[in-house]
Amino acid sequence: xxxxxxxxxxxxxxxxxxxxxxxxxxxxxxxxxxxxxxxxxxxxxxxxxxxxxxxxxxxxxxxxxxxxxxxxxxxxxxxxxxxxxxxxxxxxxxxxxxxxxxxxxxxxxxxxxxxxxxxxxxxxxxxxxxxxxxxxxxxxxxxxxxxxxxxxxxxxxxxxxxxxxxxxxxxxxxxxxxxxxxxxxxxxxxxxxxxxxxxxxxxxxxxxxxxxxxxxxxxxxxxxx
Amino acid sequence: xxxxxxxxxxxxxxxxxxxxxxxxxxxxxxxxxxxxxxxxxxxxxxxxxxxxxxxxxxxxxxxxxxxxxxxxxxxxxxxxxxxxxxxxxxxxxxxxxxxxxxxxxxxxxxxxxxxxxxxxxxxxxxxxxxxxxxxxxxxxxxxxxxxxxxxxxxxxxxxxxxxxxxxxxxxxxxxxxxxxxxxxxxxxxxxxxxxxxxxxxxxxxxxxxxxxxxxxxxxxxxxxxxxxxxxxxxxxxxxxxxxxxxxxxxxxxxxxxxxxxxxxxxxxxxxxxxxxxxxxxxxxxxxxxxxxxxxxxxxxxxxxxxxxxxxxxxxxxxxxxxxx
Numbered sequence: 001x002x003x004x005x006x007x008x009x010x011x012x013x014x015x016x017x018x019x020x021x022x023x024x025x026x027x028x029x030x031x032x033x034x035x036x037x038x039x040x041x042x043x044x045x046x047x048x049x050x051x052x053x054x055x056x057x058x059x060x061x062x063x064x065x066x067x068x069x070x071x072x073x074x075x076x077x078x079x080x081x082x083x084x085x086x087x088x089x090x091x092x093x094x095x096x097x098x099x100x101x102x103x104x105x106x107x108x109x110x111x112x113x114x115x116x117x118x119x120x121x122x123x124x125x126x127x128x129x130x131x132x133x134x135x136x137x138x139x140x141x142x143x144x145x146x147x148x149x150x151x152x153x154x155x156x157x158x159x160x161x162x163x164x165x166x167x168x169x170x171x172x173x174x175x176x177x178x179x180x181x182x183x184x185x186x187x188x189x190x191x192x193x194x195x196x197x198x199x200x201x202x203x204x205x206x207x208x209x210x211x212x213x214x215x216x217x218x219x220x221x222x223x224x225x
Numbered sequence: 226x227x228x229x230x231x232x233x234x235x236x237x238x239x240x241x242x243x244x245x246x247x248x249x250x251x252x253x254x255x256x257x258x259x260x261x262x263x264x265x266x267x268x269x270x271x272x273x274x275x276x277x278x279x280x281x282x283x284x285x286x287x288x289x290x291x292x293x294x295x296x297x298x299x300x301x302x303x304x305x306x307x308x309x310x311x312x313x314x315x316x317x318x319x320x321x322x323x324x325x326x327x328x329x330x331x332x333x334x335x336x337x338x339x340x341x342x343x344x345x346x347x348x349x350x351x352x353x354x355x356x357x358x359x360x361x362x363x364x365x366x367x368x369x370x371x372x373x374x375x376x377x378x379x380x381x382x383x384x385x386x387x388x389x390x391x392x393x394x395x396x397x398x399x400x401x402x403x404x405x406x407x408x409x410x411x412x413x414x415x416x417x418x419x420x421x422x423x424x425x426x427x428x429x430x431x432x433x434x435x436x437x438x439x440x441x442x443x444x445x446x447x448x449x450x451x452x453x454x455x456x457x458x459x460x461x462x463x464x465x466x467x468x469x470x471x472x473x474x475x476x477x478x479x480x481x482x483x484x485x486x487x488x489x490x491x492x493x494x495x496x497x498x499x500x501x502x503x504x505x506x507x508x509x510x511x512x513x514x515x516x517x518x519x520x521x522x523x524x525x526x527x528x529x530x531x532x533x534x535x536x537x538x539x540x541x542x543x544x545x546x547x548x549x
Contacts, residue, residue, distance in 0.1 A: 175323060177357035186331055 002210040009206050015136055018144045021199050025148040026192040030116040035148055036184035038108040042165045045153035047101040048108065049146035051090035055083050055112045057138035060126050064134030067127030079122045084113040117141050152187050240431065242339075245483060246299035248432040252423035253306040253478070256413040259406060263368040264314035268412055270374050271309035271321055278325035279305035286334035300339045300484075304328050307347040307478055310413025311471055311518070312354070313365040313382070315372035320358050324350035344525045345485045347478075348518045355513060363388070363514055365409035385410040387470035387514040395455050396465055403468040414474035417467075424477045433481040436493040441476040442467065444501025454509060470515030472504060479518065485525045492528075492535040499531075500524040 013021060024030045031052070038044050059082050063075070070078055091109060094101055121141065126134050157163055160178030162171045177183055260268035283301035284294050308324050309316075328350030336342045355362045364382035366372060386396030386408065398408045406416035414420070427433040446463045453462030467473055480486060480500055487496045503524060504517035511519065 173319065173323075175357045177353055180356060182356075189335075 001207075003207075005206040005210045006203060009202070016140060018137075018140045019147065020144070020195070021202070023144045023148060023195055024117050024121075024141050025145055025188070026195040027199075028120070029192075030120055031145055032116075032188065033111065034108055034115070035145075035152055035188055036181050038105060039149055039152040039156060039184060040160065040179050041104075041157045041163070042150065042153050043098055043101055044105060045146070045149040047094045047098060047105060048112075049142065049149055050097065051087070051094055051109060051112055052115060052117070052145055053139070053142040054090040054093055055086045055115070056118050056142055057135060058086060059083050059118055060122060060134045060138040061131060063122045063126040064129045064131055067122070075127075076119060076123060079118060080113055083115075083118055087113045117145065148188070148191065151191065152184060155187055156184065242483075243297045243299065245432050246303050248427060248430050249303050249478070250299060250306065252426055253303065253310065253413075255423065256310055256416060256419060257306070259416040259419050260310065260314065260412040263406065263415075264366065264412060265371045267315050267372040267374050268309070271312070271314070271316070271318075271412070272306060274318055275309045275321050275325050276302055276305035278322050279308075279329050282326055282329040283334070286330055287338060290334070290338065292338070295339075298339050301329060301333075304333070304346045304350070307413075308350055311347070311351050311411050311474065312362060314412045315366055316361055317358075320354050320361060323357065324354040326350075327353040340484055342484060344522055345479055345482045347482075348475075348521045348525070351518050352522055355518070359513065365411070367409050368407050368415075383409045385469060385514065386465060387508070390454050390465060390469055391508070391514045393454055395457060396469060400461075400464055400468070403464075410469070411471050411474070414471040417473060420473050420477055427477070427481070433477075434490060434493055436490050437481050437486060437497045438476045440494045440497025441480055441501040441504070442473065444498045445472055445476070445505050448502060448505040452505075452509075466505070466508075470508065470517065472508070472515070472517050475504070475517045475521060476501075480521050480524075485528060487528045487532045487535070489532060489535045489539070491539070492531045495535065496524060496528060496531050499527075 010017075018024050022028070025032065025035055034048055034052075038048055059079050062082055063079060066078075067075060087110060090112065094105070094109065121137065126137065129137060154164075156178045158169065158171055159173055159175050160183075161176075162169055162174050257268060257272050260272075279301045287294050305325060308328065309321055312320065312324075328346035331353075332344050332346040332349035333339070333342045336344075363384065365385055366382055370381075386398050386403070387410075389396040402408055403415075404417050406419070408415055424433070424438055428435045428438075446467060449463045449466035450459045453459055455462055455465065457465075480497070487493050500520055503520035507516035507520045508514075
């Protein structure tokens, strides 16, 4: 079986694969509490995406620069300590963008200090990266988190509240149950299934291009299907 | 002699999934007749909309999963028939349609279709709609109020006797009226005598094993007997608790779902007892006046575990028997 196109596709998308193909939330199940619990409005989605970017990107850069120099058992506590300090910075950034958002986020902003994107990738992946790759990884994982947050928040705010960015919208369906965490779980599950479906579709397309199904007309002489 | 080659088993049971569902459809049709008697055409309209929604959703999702539609599978019709019977007559069509879509698409098809679902689809659909429209789902029109089909209902909506029980008050309904179904409540759950007759029919037809509904309702009755919520005699408390809300309907039609309930008879006994206890606790301490549906959903998650425990117990008993 030829895998040239598949390998070429994987190499070309190696940096941006966490955005759609291997989304950190939908494929790896990271940072789920934020996506399920806090994604009830687009304002929340924007605030949390900015906050997670402020927390994760510098911490990942720190992990790439000093990760290998710190003993393994001390790495995560150091990352969490730095992330906690950055959460304070993100709080001011979020308050500057939208002053009322901070109250509605509640504990979710504080939980960013121990978000699983940072803990899992910071422990397993980032220490092997150089400065630029770590920064890119931070940006890419933030974007991938943001995309899922925005999609889920859009659905839940529109269907649950009939609002968009806090402004009332004339939408025919109103289901207040969409604002409950259970609906968030269901929505994330459905999105994860769709992401897997499209990922497999792309791989299958590339495989088919490299290995087209053989017909009788193309078979060599004497060979039977 | 004509010989026909076929795979085992060669001795077929007369019962199959289709006969189970058809028996349930028959008894639910009887309940629809009673609902039509009390509430008019609006009951039939709600049932029709629900059945169409559930059946179409089932067919579309089956095709999307790349499978052939099995026209002999009437499970979606049963789900479609159960949902409006748990709701007030004259409820908005959005509630019925959203319940049907949630029941089939999320609770059934996402898990793999008929026979693969963990949670009872009708229970899940009702639970979703109860969370979305709590005010509408527990406000009922009085029987013999002729309700409009397509326009908003202008008739007076009242709370059922379960609401009075929740706050420790004695319901004002006469027990005889409650037996005959002449009181405000879910469309299909108020016809107590008819539901009991349906239960007997289902047990006689072996569609339902008696262990499940009897243990569920028995536990609920015992709980009401020993821990009455109202200051009446224990027997009156049992009567009011079982006839108000949807405990009886849940015990006959929802908890007895063959897919989501345990398989062994001993497991069914244990399952029914725990479910009955949970249902009464949810009714007493839960947010809604009748949360027995949520107790069923919770127990659905434990059905495989109860089957496993029962299997271990049976193996241990068989080993012990052989040793003796």
